[in-house]
Amino acid sequence: MPHFTFSLSSDGMVVDAMFGLDGTKTTALVQAGQAVPRPVQARALLDNGCDRTAIAPHIAQKLGLQMLVPAVSQTASGKVPVKVYRASLSIFGPGGSAGPALVFSDLLVSELTTPLPNLDALIGMDVLRECLLILNGPGQQFILGF
């Protein structure tokens, strides 16, 4: 099983990720002769307390993502409307984008309702359920296999 070994950061299990348009929309834009926005790099926290992957608003703005499915979110402060987009996600190893990557070409991601310092995205259980995740606390490392 391919895997990446990362160092734990002060923010926790943080990885370099990249968000882009989903495959269906990318194909539609290419067929229409329109420009496809470049993927956006993100500092993302692996968060097993989060059901769904969520992105900061600036990522959606840079990609020109259109809210696709308005949804209801249950947060600590009650039920609130939340934006859901369709996007692609790539997670790279410590070596960066030159090596292999864990790729999800079609993911529904919600928008963060609260800004998170130093973070652009939360990788939730929807993605982590597809992976092997080992936390080596004393060794200050974590392993992500896929």
Next chain:
Amino acid sequence: MQVKDFDRLPTIHYTQMPEPMADSPSYREETAFRRELPRLLAEGNEGKWALIKGDEIIGVYDDFEDGYRVGLQRYLTQLFILQPVREWQPVLRMRY
């Protein structure tokens, strides 16, 4: 999360959904969906997906992908929304 995951989410009755936010870019679409949902349910569309643009329900589709493709064909760079036609609407759980 993928579209199929909507079936695994907790739900609330559609009458309990919060009102669309007035500053939302899709306020018109969300309001139209809220207005039309009882009719769509009464017409036997439970489980389908509604494609909405402006104040209008453009179509109802058995499959999310079908609605998405039609939406992209008609409104490639414009805002449109897809909504699950369900009496019990899915709820995302977020810590933040």
